Amino acid sequence: MVWASALVSTASMAPEAGAHLATWGSWDVTRRNLDVLFPTATDYLRKRYTLSAAEIVQVERALGFALYPEDKAPEFYIAVRQEGGKQQLLGVALFVDPRLRPRVEGGEILRLEVGIGVDGAGKVKRVALYDYKGNPAMSGEAFLGQLVGRGLEDSFSVDAAGGLDDKGRAKVKPVAGEDEESQLIANAAFEALTLMKVALGR
Secondary structure, X not given: OOOOOOOOOOOOOOOOOOEEEOOOOOHHHHHHHHHHHOOOOOEEEEEEOOOOHHHHHHHHHHHOOOOOHXXXXXXXXXXXXXXXXXXXXXXXXEEEEEOOOOOEEOOEEOOOEEEEEEOOOOOEEEEEEEOOOOOHHHHOHHHHOOOOOOOOOOOOOEOOOOOEOOOOOEOEXXXXXXXXXXXXXXXXXXXXXXXXXXXXXX
């Protein structure tokens, strides 16, 4: 796979974790969530990677926060399609649980679990939210579709005015009134790309 060559350095000392890699207790649930990201996949290969001390520093500087201990050995899901005796690589998936500020919606604490599918060129292929009870527009194509096609060389900054950042890269326009959650989802995509670059890049 070809991944973007540079990671963005944002901090020399990583503050408290801003996200956690999400997992589900059963393979059936995990498989169902993976199928949302790669609906044509016939199988998934699991690859666990243990980050070295230097790689942990690299990732934490890029993300701007400390990794949870268990997130230092992320498990990636490689989507493949078997057809005509040949195996086609579709991409890689990772699930991220951003640290959402506590909030109650419909009598339940709002959860934000994000699935990110990345293609072989290191670009976001699909983003999905699971069991999200907040603003329905957060799960809509108008918002999530902005992340598709972005790689590490692109901007993941959310700005209500849209437009370009100081490097001339297109910003992400948030769902109206949901700037914080919109940024968390964009951050989740950036985190997935960063971990894939470090663990799977070459």
